[in-house]
Amino acid sequence: MEAEADLAAMGRLIGDPNRAQMLNVLLGGTPQSGSALAAAVGISRSLASAHLKKLTAGGLVRAERNGRQQLYSIAAQPVADALEILQLLAPATPVRSLRGAAQRRNLRWARMCYDHLAGVAGVAVTEALAAQDAIAELDGAWVLGARGARVFAGVGIDVGAVPRRTRPLLRPCMDWTERRHHLAGSLGAALTAELMRRDWLRRHEASRAVTVTPDGYSGLNAWLGIDFGQLRESSAA
Template sequence: MTGEADLARVAALLADRTRAAMLLALLGGRPMSASALADAAGASASLASAHLRKLVDGGLLVVEPAGRQRMYRLANAVADAIEALLLLAPPDRVTSLRAAVRGQNLRRARMCYDHLAGTVGVTLTEALAGKGVLVERDHGYAVTAAAPAVLARIGVRIEQLDRLRRPLARRCMDWSERRHHLAGSLGAAVTSRLIELDWLRLPEASRIVRVTAEGQRGLGEWLQVDLGGTS
C-alpha cells in the first residue's frame, strides 16, 4: 500500500476497446441495456456481460432494474473523466465512409452526458456569452442579471436551477473543438429544453445530436446564430 489512489486499476478498465466503446455509448447520457451496449460495442451478449460486470465492479458503471431489464449508466463523475481523457486521445483510424460520416456528425453536435457539445454546443455557448448571459470568471462561467429574461424566452427558469446542488454554469473543454461549451445544471437544462422543443433530436442509442429545421429557425431567432453549416 502506497496511500496513493489506484490509478492503474481504473486505467486497466479503460484499456480495452470493447469496454471503451460501451463507456462512449453511455456518454450520450441515456441508460442502456446490456443488449444495446453489446450492439454498440460489436460484442456478443456473453462477452458484453463479462465486460459490464468488470465496469460495475470497478465503480465506473451503475446498474439499475427497469422492469425486466437491467439498465446501465455512468457512475458519478465518470462522464467528466472520460471527456477529459478524450482531449488526450488520438483520433481513431477511419476505415469506412460510414465511420467518417459518424465522426463528422459527432464533431458537429453530440451529447456530453447531459449537455450539448461539439461545434453546435460551442456555438451556442459563445452566443449566450455574446448575449450577456454568461461571463468567464475564475476559470468558469458566471451567470449575469441578464440571464433570466433571455433564458425565459425558451422556457428555462434559472431560479429553479439555483436551488440544485450541482454547479449552475460550468465550463467543459470540448475535445473536438478545443474550446469550451456550457455544462452544469444550466447546460443540462438548456439542452433538455431544446430537445423538448424539438429543436434538437437524438437518434435511438446514439449520442449524436441533430439540429432540426425548426431548431435552426428557433435558435436563429433566439440567439441570432446561423447553424445552417453545422447541422
Template sequence: MEPNIASPAALIGDPGRAAMLQLLMDGRAHPAGALAWAAGLTAQAASNHLARLVDGGLVTVEREGRHRYYRLANAEVAHALEALAVLAAPVRSLEQPRSPKARALRDGRCCYGHLAGRLGIAVADGLVDRGLIVPADDKLYAVTASGRAWFEDLGLDLASLRSKRGAARQCLDWTERRHHLAGPLGVALLSRMADLAWIDADKASRAVRLTALGRQELLARLGVDLEAVEGREAA
C-alpha cells in the first residue's frame, strides 16, 4: 500500500501552519505564543493548528511546568520543508531591494541546526575547494583524510557523528539553489562556529550573522572572502 502523502501535504499546505513550521526550521523549541505571533494568528487559532501538527506527526511538544514548547518532529520534516521551498516559485524580492529581515535570512540562516544561505554556501564551497569534503552519491559528502584532520583541529569528534542517512549530506539551499553542508557534521560545525564566536544567531529569527572574527577565520582556514563576494554583488 502506498503511503498517504496527502495527509502531511494538507497539514503543511495551510498558510498559518506553514508559517509556524518555517519558524521551527531553526531547530529550536518555541512556545505557542511566539509561533502565533510569527504566523499572525490568534492564540486560540495557533493552539488548534499546533494540535493538528502534533497529531499529524510533524511537530512534537515538550512540557516544562505549565509551559509547552514545540519543535519539528525530526530531520525528515525539515528536509521536506526545505525541498518544498526549492520547488516553490523563486521569491522576486530576493533579487530586488529587500527588507533587513529578508536580507539577513538570505545572507545566513539556521536550517534545522546547520548553516544555510550565502554563508552556508560559501563554507561548503570552501570545504570542497580545499579538498576537505567531496560530493558523493545519494546527496552525500565524503570527508577526506585531510578533512578529518581539519574538523578535528577545529574541535569536532567525527567518530561520534553517525547517521543512517550519512554524517555529511548535501542540502539544496532554497534561496541560492545550490548545496550547503547538512547532516550531523553540518549541525556540529554550526554549533562549533557559535561556540568560537564566529557567528551570532538572531534570537527572534533564523538569521545568522558572521562576526569579524568569523570573517578572519574563514578567510584563513578556507579561503572564504565574503567581503569580496558582497562587493561584487553590490557593484
C-alpha cells in the first residue's frame, strides 16, 4: 500500500545541510535576501539561489519581490511548527570553534521561534506570565488567565484587539533547547512584536538570535519581576 504523503520528498528537501541552515535562519521570522542567506550559510550566491528555488518549489519557502530585491521567508506557520518539532528530534550539531560555541550560547539565551520569543528568555517570560495568572492551562489547552487582560495591558497590549481568526490566541510551543514550553499563538507574536517596538528585544541580521537590551532587563523586571542578569548568569553556568 502506497503512503498518502511523500515524506521522503520533504526529507530530501531539508536533508541538504545548506538548505537546512537556510531554513534555520528563516525561522527567525525576518525575510532575507538571497545574498544574506548565502553569507549566513557561507556559500556562493548562485548556489544559494539554486537551493532557494528548490525550497520554494517544495512549498517550504515563500519568495516575494521587494523593489529590486527578492526576499525569502518561511512559507507559513505550519512549516515553522514542523521544523521546530524536527529540531526537538534532531541531534545537536558539533561545535568546532569558540565562535560556534558563542553562537550556540546566544541562540539558547534568546531567539526567535518564527514570530515569538524562545530560548531561556522566552521560557522565563512564559513562566512568569503563568505565575501571575496571565495565562493558564485548561483541559490540556492554554487559555487567558483571570488576570490576563490586566497583566498584558501592563505592556500596552489590548488582548481583545489581538487577531485570532487564523490561529489560536495562545498555545504552548515546546522549546527546542530548554525542553519546556514558551508562549506561541497570536498573543505570543503580539507580545514579542511589542517588546521589539519598545527596544527591549533587538534582532540580528540573518540570525535567529535576539538581544535582550538593558532597557529590556529593567523593563521585564519591572513588568514581570524577572532578574535577567541573574538568569543569564545561571544559564551560562
